[in-house]
Amino acid sequence: MTALGPLPSGFEAALARARSAVEAELCRALAAEPGPVAEAMLYACEGGKGLRGFLVLEGARLHGLSEAQAIPAAAAIEALHAYSLIHDDLPCMDDDDLRRGRPTVHRAWDEATAVLAGDALQSLAFELVCQAGGSPEARLTLTLTLARAAGVAGMVGGQALDIAAETAVEPLTLEQITALQARKTGALITWSAAAGARLAGADPAPLVRYGDALGLAFQIADDLLDVEGSAEEVGKAVAKDAARGKATFVSLLGLAGAKARAQALVENACAALDVYGAEASTLREAARFVTARRK
Template identity: 70%
Template sequence: MALHETESEVARAMLYAVQGGKGLRAFLVIESARLFGIARTHAAPAAAAIEALHSYSLVHDDLPCMDDDDLRRGKPTVHRQWDETVAVLAGDALQALAFELVLQTVCPAEQRILLGRSLADAAGVRGMVGGQMRDIAAESRGAPLSLDEITALQAGKTGALISWSAAAGAVMAGEDQVALRRYGDCLGLAFQIADDVLDVEGDAAAVGKAVGKDAGRGKATFVSHLGLDGAKRRASDLVAEACDALSVYGEKAETLRQAARFVISRRN
């Protein structure tokens, strides 16, 4: 069915929102599937699904009622390029598309259902949305979050989708998820610590979004608790733990180990 002109505008905003990212989560889906001999083409719908869902979260996170950001991935945020209404609807549509895509993954029906159900869990109040809500509530509570509280918050806000991506291959194959879940949990936390470091050390042009916002808001972060060097050491330790979790897969998992190392060496 052809799209109406106004629907096409939302579709254009959706496409704009998904362009320019690192594709880390999609990469993790494809690589975790490869461990179990699952073809890239079979895993591709799940990889596309997580990118659509992640992009929706960024579109909404950038809105004035949330983080009120003007720049994302080196270009104007969706609500600046269009307006808030289009941004909300584009985010909503990307979320719906994610579940349409994940159910097109080529694997047994039981595994497809588990993929969809676990994605909903990772994206919802027990995962990303819950973590985001904790983050927003922290801004008005009057006292900075403790290190344990930040860790729990980020395990949902950032880590849940990364952990889902890392375990997706095992889910598709109907295999044990423990090692890949551990890898994903450590990777997700290391990724967030690297983001906190970039907020201090990064250049906005290279990072593709505003930097220095956390300190400007007096927000508690891994850097504010651990110091810059301490945060970097913690991220490095987490990467080592992530890599160790993959030992059961031997050399087959080397690309996933390299991805973990990349996460804390990236400049954007």
């Protein structure tokens, strides 16, 4: 296997390349599974930014791994992310009708199919991550860290805290929201950023720091879009947090304060990449993209 060659010029091209490769891997993985559940699984994976898969592939490139070695892990995190969105949109959770500019899975099919598609995507994620390249020890570490990032100590735990906050007597403090979002949104982004290093058996610490800062910046950008964006741009309902009276980075810091915090986090993320020099320029562009995006 040869290492990934130079990426197309610019972050947008690199992101598009990664998204295309991940979509092809997911189609390959589900090609032998006809029926509504598999169709709903692929539907849920379509139309996203593909940022998490991109982070996996770019981290792998930094450590000399081939696309063939890394693509199963990149597809795994996008499958797991899609599962989380399907379940998050269900009537028992956020009760959303729109995701990525089209009907949510439980609206396009039904609630039972949506639950099963989400369950199956979670299982597929772990099947895929076990197919990644690298040593058996590296694959074990990658699988274990994904389980922790996705479970009650990570994304699911953060989601539970978010649900509890909706009926809490007192709104969350800034410190509490930061801790919540580091789990709900940040855990999978940090895992994605560090996956390439772990797969290569290298020190993941710089990319963990990068991912931690990137994940919080991403969530602040989401909070800003909920206030400043439109459903047409964002591809999902907006202004929901204010309607529910939820404390967010914007409600606690104000628009200007939230934007300043996001910018500081982007700078922290870029500084974490200093060890990689110019080779990490595309990851630096990714950090700037997170706060400049409109969806």
